[in-house]
Amino acid sequence: MSTDVKQPAGLADSFDVIVIGGGPAGYPAAIRAAQNKLSVACIDEWKNRDGAPAFGGTCLNAGCIPSKALLESSELYYRLHEEFAQHGIKVAGAQLDLAQMQKRKSGIVRGMTQGILALFKGAGVTPLQGHGRLLAGRKVGFVAHDGTRRTLSARHVVLASGSAPIELRSAPFKAPYIVDSWGALDLDAVPKRLGVIGAGVIGLELGSVWRRLGAEVVVLEALPDFLTFADQQLAKEALRHFKKQGLDIRLGAKVTGAAVSGNAVDVAYTDAKGEQHLSVDRLVVAIGRRPYTKDLLANDSGVELDERGFIKVDEHCHTGAENVWAIGDCVRGPMLAHKGKEEGVMVADLIAGRFGEMNYKVVPSVIYTAPEIAWVGLTEEQVKASGRDYKVGVFPFLASGRARAMEQAAGFAKLIAARDDDEILGVHVIGPLAGELIAEAVLAMEYSASSEDLQRTIHAHPTLSEALHEAALAADKRAIDSLNR
């Protein structure tokens, strides 16, 4: 990268910390470093569809936030048709205004991403919009979006370049017919038939959005089992509900080809019965994400990638190159915004000589379907495989007054605790607001609470949180509001 060019005026040459990547891993790292009285620049190259640069990375622009905006809107639409009558509310003539739904989503994204600039201003972080590349000796080549270049230097560099969708060789992206998750969030009409490749978190959330809005949705999953990474009791319950909602989930279905023909996509796949064909109007490929490190590292930067393309780091996210750190989706571990955020905060504190630590054992996972799915810690299958003797408590939301009042009584809360010392090993919830409920379990496990600690904690009545209380009691067959089996 040449550096002998026009440079942005008034910009410092050197910083205590330069963060490359302004997603949910990078921007918190920058803010915390600034709070720690360090001089900080955060470089980010994201541009939205309209060409406007925006901080916030995948999460705010094309992931967590727009998907949750559409999940919320589509859920309201679904409930209006399927549930309101049960409450005694009759709504005649309700119609879908997808343009308004998309406009609301875009407004939320705009507000949130612009909010990062305000946070940077408040904290004193220098925002730099353009490409960053780590050179030897913690120099950083920066190319602004307008093409101006300069070389910056830093005492510490934090790499937070994120991830990108994996393309399926047998079904390459071809907008607007074969799209990735970002494309699936931007559809301007409800497809009559939608195909989704991949029954993972993203595939299920996106499939749910368009199913609720009226599409016939077929989800093709290569693995023979559903949600293999989740507790299987939970996965079974989830599959039952999704099928009831009309999501046509086909397991053991390996896609072998996809071709656009006219206005449709012909998808070929094989399953136990042999070769199958499916015709859909739009096809979403949601088979996972890969670390994104394109043009990030000069050959002599000293940073290494592993065999899967992740930046190699130790448990403190240090790369091994002096004072170079890496966080978020571009390093090992679950590809989740909150995991990246905590890594960013840890690294910024370590750089400032403060205490910093990540407890990877208690990173919660949430699938924002209905019912919602959330868990933390080990699944029952993992506990069984570990050989540790354990006990399980399950509480069905059917027995929760609050869930019944909400007409949201599907699912259950499940707590797994060690039989010897009562340590909580895992908590799994499928049901209303599971993603909110799991926070209590995360806190309990972070502080090494026992199941008895939860049993002895007062939970307000009637609340959904009582389900966790009762699940803890059920682990010792002392539940009050459900039968102890």
Ligand SMILES: Cc1cc2nc3c(=O)[nH]c(=O)nc-3n(C[C@H](O)[C@H](O)[C@H](O)COP(=O)(O)OP(=O)(O)OC[C@H]3O[C@@H](n4cnc5c(N)ncnc54)[C@H](O)[C@@H]3O)c2cc1C
């Ligand atoms: C549809 C969808 C829904 C999701 N929902 C959730 C959810 O509900 N909860 C959750 O926890 N996670 C969710 N995720 C995952 C979440 O988005 C990621 O885990 C998170 O964004 C990772 O954060 P990051 O900062 O590591 O990377 P990113 O968010 O990808 O940000 C990286 C940033 O770095 C920039 N960049 C990369 N290279 C350079 C460079 N060389 N120079 C300058 N800038 C660079 C990129 O442009 C980008 O802006 C979802 C993802 C998708 C796709």
